[in-house]
Every structure is written in structure tokens, then in C-alpha cells.
Amino acid sequence: MNSISKKAAIVGVGISDFSKDSGKTELRMTCECIRAALDDAGLVPPDVDGIVKHTDDATDEHSVTSSMGMGNLTYFGECRWGGAACGMVLRAAIGVTTAAANYVVIYRAVNGASKRRMGTSSRNMSQLDTGDLLQWTYHAPFGLESEAGRVAMIVRRYMHEYDIKNDQFGWVTTVCREHGARNPNGIFYKKPIKIKDYLESKMLVDPIRHMDIYEETDSAVALVVTTAEKAGKLKQKPVYILGATQSQVAETEERKGFYRPDISGLPEMGHMAERLFAMAGVRPKDIAAAQLDDSYAPLVPMQLEALGFCKRGKGAAFCDKGDRIRIGGDLPLNTSGGSLGEGYIYGMNHIAEAVRQVRGTSTAQVKDANLVLVATGAGGPASGLILGGSR
Amino acid sequence: MSIQYDMEHPIPTPPMIGENIGFWEGIKGHQLVFQRCKECGTWVHPPRPTCPKCRSFEKEWAPSTGKGTVYSWVTYRESPSPAFKAPYSVVLVEMEEGVRLVSNMFDIKPEEIHIGMPVEVVFDDIAEGLTLPKFRKVG
Numbered sequence: 001m002n003s004i005s006k007k008a009a010i011v012g013v014g015i016s017d018f019s020k021d022s023g024k025t026e027l028r029m030t031c032e033c034i035r036a037a038l039d040d041a042g043l044v045p046p047d048v049d050g051i052v053k054h055t056d057d058a059t060d061e062h063s064v065t066s067s068m069g070m071g072n073l074t075y076f077g078e079c080r081w082g083g084a085a086c087g088m089v090l091r092a093a094i095g096v097t098t099a100a101a102n103y104v105v106i107y108r109a110v111n112g113a114s115k116r117r118m119g120t121s122s123r124n125m126s127q128l129d130t131g132d133l134l135q136w137t138y139h140a141p142f143g144l145e146s147e148a149g150r151v152a153m154i155v156r157r158y159m160h161e162y163d164i165k166n167d168q169f170g171w172v173t174t175v176c177r178e179h180g181a182r183n184p185n186g187i188f189y190k191k192p193i194k195i196k197d198y199l200e201s202k203m204l205v206d207p208i209r210h211m212d213i214y215e216e217t218d219s220a221v222a223l224v225v226t227t228a229e230k231a232g233k234l235k236q237k238p239v240y241i242l243g244a245t246q247s248q249v250a251e252t253e254e255r256k257g258f259y260r261p262d263i264s265g266l267p268e269m270g271h272m273a274e275r276l277f278a279m280a281g282v283r284p285k286d287i288a289a290a291q292l293d294d295s296y297a298p299l300v301p302m303q304l305e306a307l308g309f310c311k312r313g314k315g316a317a318f319c320d321k322g323d324r325i326r327i328g329g330d331l332p333l334n335t336s337g338g339s340l341g342e343g344y345i346y347g348m349n350h351i352a353e354a355v356r357q358v359r360g361t362s363t364a365q366v367k368d369a370n371l372v373l374v375a376t377g378a379g380g381p382a383s384g385l386i387l388g389g390s391r
Numbered sequence: 392m393s394i395q396y397d398m399e400h401p402i403p404t405p406p407m408i409g410e411n412i413g414f415w416e417g418i419k420g421h422q423l424v425f426q427r428c429k430e431c432g433t434w435v436h437p438p439r440p441t442c443p444k445c446r447s448f449e450k451e452w453a454p455s456t457g458k459g460t461v462y463s464w465v466t467y468r469e470s471p472s473p474a475f476k477a478p479y480s481v482v483l484v485e486m487e488e489g490v491r492l493v494s495n496m497f498d499i500k501p502e503e504i505h506i507g508m509p510v511e512v513v514f515d516d517i518a519e520g521l522t523l524p525k526f527r528k529v530g
Contacts (some may be wrong), residue, residue: 138493143495
């Protein structure tokens, strides 16, 4: 198989701080992060000949090239859905390994907290996507209007099938906040919580609490991808892409797939894991740390099961007391704090942290973190990466 | 009632377009119908152009028994929309035909809802041009 595995690497990372009001345009944040990522790699803007952006980002790639003095794009395109982050890296890797481009930049920049956004969603009903149509036709009229509510519907069924109490999800948030408290760049630096804080926190949509949900921030991340050969000649220790895949399966919907036989098992993640581990030629027990989709805390134990880190129904027990998932445990999770403890930029910060772990530069460094897994898009279109320090 | 409306604010009305028209025409006439494949008899919801099992384009609107059980449920403690007064519950019902439907319960407190609870359909004429299929506990 002519796979991209081990043929491409992440060579540069640029990350903004995580705040409630950046005071900047998303275009400016994008440009700052791209410059930081190129500096990190030892490259300059004219070296960039490929850009992969996200459909929901209001910052177009030509605004970026005009601002940054790039004039030689031969490869560009978009990825979609909330779980796209790792898929964007896959797209970049495809670009460089097929010689469609030499150096591909990917970015996301979203003023999610201050709402200093370009563009608005003003589509009328006749222009709805089929997925939106499902939401407006069969969910919204009954008050199932928020993503938190739709995730709660899946989580309730998961709790029922495996006799799990929602208090058990508190360890995910607690550990993410512990890790985030060590990260000076994150929104919750020096602000850890105890399990007691979680247990006393309010329900938003039962069984989901406010403290189960990602922290909305203004933030941006840019990454630079090139071939493994070129990576060896750049400034940083190359972080090789050993596995990268996206996943959709029968009746995938973005966190509203209530109509398939199994709604509590994250089938996309299971499908993704099979391919990801085969591609990288490693097993779950080889992974030193994982950066999972923690946009909603209960999705973390479900991912541990679907990705093969524990048996079905045992994810909450795996997270219990936090000892196995914090630094020093069997599988430290979301070591920058993730969406619950660092801030929310759709999993891009999870990839940035995976790169830091492999480089050995995390603020919550795992010993010998030579293999790190990233998963994005739990409960919908998913994507994943296995990154490594050697090929 | 497990859901109460603030009629000062618009309740999202299902758009009558595409594959969904037959379902909502049925509801308007107080009949719960689902798409059924004419070739292999598979019940399909939400509606789509083809049968996901045998890929046939031949389908019909067939009446449901209206009976099912609660498959999952949530209770909003804070409302995401001014039209709905919190607390309110949303249920996912698994029908006898095997398809599932998101809906609300009638005449029940949120704490009485549980997975596996037998329910049957009732029709709620909420406003001019807006009828929704809801459920009440049976037995």
C-alpha cells in the first residue's frame, strides 16, 4: 500500500494564547500563528506552497497569502466538521508526499468567546445542508436545540447500558484542569479544580453539567507539514506522522446520529482506530500519551473504549480517581489541559500538544513520549493521528 | 406536560421540504407514518431517497402503531431558546417498527421518565400550522 505513513512530519507549531477576548481579528491571529509556526520550523512565508483551511474559518487562504507575502500556492483546500483537525494534517501530508506541494500550512483561528467573527450564518431553509435539515426538521421543534443536549442524549444511553453515574465523568474534567493549571498559555493556568468542585457544579442539560463542556476561547493554531526528508534538515526535531485518518460510517451525523443501532459506542472512533493503529504499525499499549476530544467530558471514557485502550463499558472506571489518566499514569490524557483545561480551538491545540510531547517540551511532559495519539470529532465525523519521534 | 412554550417567541417549525413532506403531512392529519421500503419492507427514519438496506428507490408512507419505548432522554435545566421554558425534557423514542423519533412527553414529570418506559403517540396542535407528535406513558 502506498501509504503516507512515516513519509511526512509536523515541523512547525504556532499557537496563540487562549483568552476571552483576543482584541484581534481572526485574520491577524492566523497570520501571527503562521509566522510563529514558520519561525519554529526555520522557514519563511515564500517557502509555503500549500494551505489547508477549515470550512468554518472565516479567514480565506488568499487573505493569508496577501497578508504574508506568499505567492506560490500549488495546493489548497478545505476540511469540514468539528472533528476535522487531524484530517487537515492528513490532507497536508497527502499534499507533500505526492509532491503537490513542499510545505503545507494548516490553520484554525476562531474568536469563539468574544464572537469577534467575520461572516454570519444567514442561510435560509431552502439552502440548508441535509445535516442541518435533520436538525431543523426532527430535533429543534422539540427543543433539542443545543449540541450539549444532543450529546446528553447519547451520554444518557451510554450511562444506561453500562450502569455509569454522571458523577464519574468528573474525573475527566478534574484531570484536564490539573494539566491545564500547569500550562501558562491556557485559560485555566494555575486554576485547578478538585472533584468536589465538579460534583457541586450545576447541570445544564441533564446528564451534562456546565463543567463537562469545553471552555469557549479566542484562540488560533497553525502547523507546518513537510516530507520526512525535508523535515530532517529543519530547525526542530521532526515529529513524524505515523498514522492519519478520517472516519465516517453508516448513519454518521454530527452529534445527532440517534437513528443507528448503536448510539453509545462512537462507531466512527472504532472504525478510525482500526485503520490508525494498522497504518502506524503500533498497538494501544504502545501509546505514551493521548490527546482526546474532551469538548464534552463524558465522550472521553467512550473514546477510551472505542480506541481500544480499555474494554467496552470500562471507560469510566479507567478514568476513576484520575490516577491512570494524569501525568505518571498508564495513559496521560490531554496534557496541555485540552478543551476543558486549556481552551477550545477544535482539537488543533491537542495536535500542538502532541507535537510538544514528542519533542519533549510540554509543560506537563510525559517521560519517553515517543508515540502520541490525537483524536478529534467524538460522536460525529472523526479524525485521528499517531505521531512519533522516530520512523 | 414535560414541555411548556413561551408563545411570545417562535417555536422552530419543521420546514416542509425534500424527503420529509410525507411525514409532516401525516402529522398534520394526526397520523404517524414512516417511510417503508416497497422492495424489502425495511422501515426507515429519518426519510431518505433510498432504502439503506436494499438500495431501492421504491418506498411508501406506512402507518405506525404509534407505540414504542423511551430509548434515551435529557432534561434541560437551562433553556437554549426563549421558546422553551426550562426545565423541560426531550425523549428519544424507539417505535415498535424499530425506527427512532425525537419528541417530548405529555403529562409526566421529568423525574418519572426512564429508559424502557412504554409510550404511545399523541398529537399536539400547538399553533396554527404547527402540530407535533408527542408521547404519553401507557400501562
